[in-house]
Amino acid sequence: MQAVAMEKTILxxxxxxxxxxxxxxxxxxxxGYHLLIxxxxxxxxxxxxxxxxxxxxxxxxxxxTVGKVLAVGKDAYKDNDRYPNGPWxxxxxxxxxxxxxxxxxxxxxxxxILLLDDQISMIVDDxxxxxxxxxxxx
Numbered sequence: 001m002q003a004v005a006m007e008k009t010i011l012x013x014x015x016x017x018x019x020x021x022x023x024x025x026x027x028x029x030x031x032g033y034h035l036l037i038x039x040x041x042x043x044x045x046x047x048x049x050x051x052x053x054x055x056x057x058x059x060x061x062x063x064x065t066v067g068k069v070l071a072v073g074k075d076a077y078k079d080n081d082r083y084p085n086g087p088w089x090x091x092x093x094x095x096x097x098x099x100x101x102x103x104x105x106x107x108x109x110x111x112x113i114l115l116l117d118d119q120i121s122m123i124v125d126d127x128x129x130x131x132x133x134x135x136x137x138x
Contacts (some may be wrong), residue, residue, distance in 0.1 A: 023070060024108040030073040035120070037067035037102070037113045038097065040127045066127045069093045069115065076117040088120050094127045095120045 023038060030036050069091050089095050102115040114135035 007129070021110055023050055023068075024110055026108075027071050028107060030040050030071045032073045032075045033117045034073040035076060035089070035095075035115045035117060036071040037097065038070050039065075039111060039113060040094065042087040048070055064095050065099050066094055066124065069095055073117075082124070083116070088117070094124050096122045096124065 022051075027036060069089055070108070072089075072091055077083045079125045097115055097119050098121065102113040104111065104113055106112075
């Protein structure tokens with residue numbers, strides 16, 4: 001078996017857009033079991049003004065592959081055998097997902113990821129809570 005060269009692959013933790021860029025007003029139609037996710041970026045400095053070195057930002061990005069759910073496909077979480085308690089997440093939730101999951105694309109200048117409903121690993125109230133420097137900023 002031959003290994004696939006992936007040196008030009010952009011990992012999910014590096015696929016994000018500046019948070020100052022607004023979400024698109026009109027979103028694409030999300031088919032079937034998919035969810036449209038806007039990745040949350042790793043901050044450059046703490047709230048207190050401490051500039052984070054590249055190595056720390058890389059560590060944070062590795063630990064926090066998180067994004068905001070912008071849209072949910074009409075068939076997502078409808079399988080009652082797999083999801084007897086209903087949907088795992090909804091629009092507006094912040095979710096974690098795998099580093100290599102989904103399809104990355106640009107839409108109206110914003111980097112987005114299209115995931116399947118079963119690729120969500122957890123929901124968090126605030127993505128900052130996953131940031132190892134969170135206590136440094138308070």
